[in-house]
Amino acid sequence: MKYKCDKCDRPATYHAVEIVKGEKIEKHLCDECAAQDGMGLKSVHAPINQLLTNFVKATSGTEKPEGSASLDLACPDCGLKFAEFRDKSLLGCAGCYAAFEAPLSGLLERAHETGNHHIGKVPRRGGGASEQRQLQITRMRKRLNDAVEAEDYELAAQLRDDLSDLESDGAGASA
Amino acid sequence: MNLRGITDNAGEWLRGSGPHSDVVISSRVRLARNLAGFPFVNRANRRQRFEVLEACREQVLSKRLAENTLWVDLADSPTIDRQLLVERHLISRDLAKRSADTPRAVAIAADETFAVMVNEEDHLRIQVLRSGMQLGDALAHIDRIDDLLEEKLDFSFSRRFGYLTACPTNVGTGIRVSVMMHLPALKLTGEIERVKRAARDMHLAVRGLFGEGSESLGDLFQVSNQTTLGKTEKEILEDFERTIIPQMIAYEHQARQALLRQREKQLDDKIWRAWALLTNARVIGTDEALSLLSHLRLGVHLDRITTTNIRTVNELFLLCQPAHLQRVMDQEMTPAARRIARADLLRTRLGARG
C-alpha cells in the first residue's frame, strides 16, 4: 500500500500508528515533513526480513476440512459439543482432546507452525503409565461429583478414600 | 507478610538490572497446568473450582517454593488490591475481573520472582519473572517449581498432546516466554511497525504493557511465543535468546545511534521536554506520564539526563499507575485528584524544586 504524506503531496516514507486515548491514529509523512515533525529517518536498518527468513517454515497444506459432521461431536466426559468449542475456543476437559482429536489436529497444526505432537517435558510420574491412571481418576471424580449432587454422602466418602489412595500411588519416591 | 509488604519495594522486574537492561526490562516464563480429574475452569462448577483451589493451596504452601510465600484469596480481596497486582504483572486482568465469589487465588513469592495463579483460564498458571534478559535462569526456576508441585498434583497430560490446556493454543509445553522491551527509538523513527509485522510473521505475539489495547503505552512492548506444540521448551527459549531478542535489541540500538547521528537536536529536544514537563507539571494523566517517562528513560541511557537514575525511572513507571498511586498516598482518590497527586509525586521523586 502506498501512502501520501499527511502534510503535503509527496509520497510518505515515515509511518507510525499511535494510540491516543484508545483511538488509533495513523501518521504518514514524507522525509521533509517528518524531519520538521521531529523524528523521521531514512531507513537505516539491515532488512528486518532477515529475521523472517530464519524462521518462517513453509506451512504445510494439510488443512483438514472440518465437515459439519464434527460440529455434532460431543465429549463423553464433560458433554461439550464441538460447535460450542468453535464459538468459545475453550475446551471443557482433558477428555475433549481425545473426543475431538480428528477435527482438532488441523487446527493445532495451523496454530503451532505445523506442530502436532508433543516433544517437550514429560511429567516425572511418567507420561505413559499415568495416562491410564488419569483416566481412572477422571472417571472416579465424575462419579464423586454425581454422588455429591445426589447427596449420597456415604458413596461420596467411599469414593474420596479410593481417590486419595489412587492419587498417592502415583506420588512415587518423592512423596 | 501482606500486600503492603510488597508494594514498599520496586518488584523484581523493575530493578533495572540484569543483562541488556537498557532495552530489556524483564524476562518472564509461564506454564499452564491443569489437574487431572477435574473439568477445565470454564466448565467446572463452583464446588469443583473450590476443590481445585484447596488442592493447589495445600501443595503450594507446603512445598515452601520460596522463603516467604504470600497466598492471596482473590474472591474476598478489595478491588484496589487486585488492581495493584495487575499493575505489578502478578495476576492477569482477567483473573482480577472475575465475579466476586468465583474461587480463585494467587500465590506470590515475597521477592515477586514467581506467582502462581489458581483458576485462571487453566487450573494453574505458574509464572517466573526476572529483571533484564535472564530467560535461562527463569526457565530453570520454573522447571523446579513445576517438579515440586507435580510431586502431589496430577497434571493432565497426554503423550500426543503433552500438557492439556483449556485453550488448544497453549497445549503441549504450556509454555509462554515473554520479554518486555523498551523500544523508544524504534517508536520515534516509526520502524516499530515493521518490527511488529516481522515478529507476527514469525509466529510471535507483540503486545503492550498490559496486553491487547495498550499498544504503545510508555513504548513498552512484550514479545512472546505462540507456538507451544511440536517444539521443546528449550527450543522455544533458544529462539528468543539466540535470535529474536538479540536482533530486536540490535535494531533498537541502531535506531538510537541513527537518531544521534541524524536528528540529535530533535532527540535532545524530546528528552529535555520530557524532563521539563515531568519536573514542572501540576496535573498529569497516566498515559502522558508514561510516554514522558519513556523519553526520560532514553535520556538517562544516552547520558543526557544525569540527575536521576534508571531504577527511579522504572519505579515511576509503576507508581504513576492508579492503584499504586492510591496506595502510596494511602487513600482512595478520584481520577482528577490522582492527576494532581501524580504530578506531585513525579516532581518529588525527580528532585524538582518547588
Ligand SMILES: [Zn+2]
Ligand atoms: Zn510532506
Ligand SMILES: [Zn+2]
Ligand atoms: Zn470434555
